[in-house]
Amino acid sequence: MTDDEFKLFRDLIHKECGIFLHDGKKDFLRARVEKxxxxxxxxxxxxxxxxxxxNNRDELCIFIDSVTIHETSFFRNTPQFxxxxxxxxxxxxxxxxxxxDYSLNxxxxxxxxxxxxxxxxIDVSETVPDAxxxxxxxxxxxxxxRCLDSASKGVYPRDKLKDVPEKYIAKCFRQVGEYYEVKDSIKKLVVFDYHNIMHENGLANMDAIFFRNVMIYFDIEEQKKIIARxxxxxxxxxxxFLGHAETLQGISNGDLRFLYWNKGTAYQKVNKHE
Ligand SMILES: C[S@@+](CC[C@H](N)C(=O)[O-])C[C@H]1O[C@@H](n2cnc3c(N)ncnc32)[C@H](O)[C@@H]1O
Structure with a gap:
């Protein structure tokens, strides 16, 4: 892959999903495109x-999928949970x-x-007394x-459940052969939705937003727009809630206050009528 070709792909990725690949990512990108x-x-x-x-949207989706990082785990960042x-x-x-108001979004x-x-x-259904x-x-x-498809199935190998408390495994998962499937009582609380975070999706009245380990892939201008949204x-x-390596320093202008509680961190939207 020549430097010019790298820039073509890099600009395309940036335009489509906001992710900015710096020059050091050339080998990563070349390997993904080669596949x-x-x-x-x-x-x-x-x-x-x-x-x-x-105009080949299907292949574009596959391509974007192949250059995004999907690392995650149950109860990732224990103090935050x-x-x-x-x-x-x-x-x-x-x-x-x-x-x-008995709605929780x-x-x-x-x-x-x-x-x-x-x-x-799991946390909502197991800890809100009158859930x-x-x-x-x-x-x-x-x-x-690809992720959304796998997420909506909710089937995981045992080693993925290592941070799920034992009592929740028995209560919230169903063993299917070597795998564990999230029970319907938990699945029914979750709605999966295809959405590019760079675009408006009309969601409102959220009580909490988890936007963790996504922001790091965007440049600062894009981060500002996403956080405002x-x-x-x-x-x-x-x-x-942001990832442990992510911060709003230099991004948000006082509409969100930083909270630290027993090693966990979050931001809370300031109520302007206080
Ligand atoms: C590293 S994972 C984080 C998963 C989870 N939030 C966590 O912290 O464990 C980042 C996810 O962000 C998604 N992503 C990247 N760019 C995106 C975009 N523009 N819009 C929506 N999702 C995006 C990726 O597909 C990937 O699944």
């Missing part, structure tokens, strides 16, 4: 570039109960293969169709 060249029996990088640019369960959920539900943006939204669903009275909706979105989707006093 597709072999699968399609194509001879040159430029031929493939023309192929995906020729502890904070969610022990501080955030009780605070949201207590506040909403007083208003007789949570968005997992960049949900990969589903471990994050299912962890949220059955609530109208719970966990929206889980991603740009990767997520902020609009959040309810006043709603919570935003």
């Amino acid at each position: 597709r060249l072999n699968a399609l029996d194509m001879k040159s990088f430029f031929q493939y570039y023309r192929h995906i640019n020729d 502890q904070m969610f369960r022990e501080k955030v959920l009780p605070e949201i539900t207590e506040r909403k109960r007083k208003l007789r 949570i968005w997992s943006a960049g949900c990969a293969t589903g471990e994050e939204p299912y962890s949220i669903a 059955s009275l609530w109208n719970i909706k966990i929206i889980a979105s991603d740009i990767s169709l 997520l902020l609009r989707a959040l309810n006043p006093e709603g919570y935003l």
